[in-house]
Amino acid sequence: MRRTTTALVGAIAASAAPHLYMRARTWGAIHGAGCPGIDVADAALVLGARVWDDGRPSRFLRERVEVAAALFHSGLVPTLLLSGAGVNREGLDETAAMRDTALSLGVPEDALVLDPGGYDTRLSARGAVEHGFSSVIVCSQEFHLPRAVWLCERAGLDAQGVHPAVALRAHTAIGYGRELAASWKAALVETGAIDAA
DSSP, rough: OHHHHHHHHHHHHHHHHHHHHHHHTTTEEEEEOOOOOOOSEEEEEEEEOOBTTSSOOHHHHHHHHHHHHHHHHHSSOEEEESBOOOOOOOOOHHHHHHHHHHHHHTGGGEEEETBBBBBSSSHHHHHHHHTTOSSEEESTTTTTTHHHHHHHHHTEEEEEEEEEOOOOHHHHHHHHHHHHHHHHHHHHHHSSSSOOO
16 A cells, blocks of 8 residues: 555656746746736736637636736836737637737737737747847746746746736636646757657
8 A cells, every 4th residue: 555655646746747846946936916026027928828709818818918917007017918829729819809808908009019829838938039028027827837937938038927816716726737737748848858749
């Protein structure tokens, strides 16, 4: 029994290793919305998420834009870089939904930059560099930020992360679970062990 338990603990630790590394590596750079200690940056990098069939952002996506809008209104960023799939699996435009949400939250059009090539977090990080930014505040849910900030740093950005309040919902639990696999993939791609595709 003890051997089985030890093997199980070892397997769990191994599966979580990249995520735990990324979390440790980015510790201190990730903040809750409204917390002190957030530094001024070139842009808020808002990462894409699901859009409903009628074009409305999902709750996660709306929360990300709300966090970015608050950073803009507080003077911490002059620009929102809205990075997501221009055409996602359902044929919808994540960046258009983000733009409409940001405008409804009082962010002016000239403060918005759309990056419809942000089909994953790695591409969003690279897109920020290609748009000429050197520092970003990544806006996403807490479970996503260790990997997102780490990938931004790997792309050469000075990166912080800011997240909305953590809500105890089924989708949040699923997000934490998915990050284990996503962190493995990110680590393997960044080290060249597997192809990005």
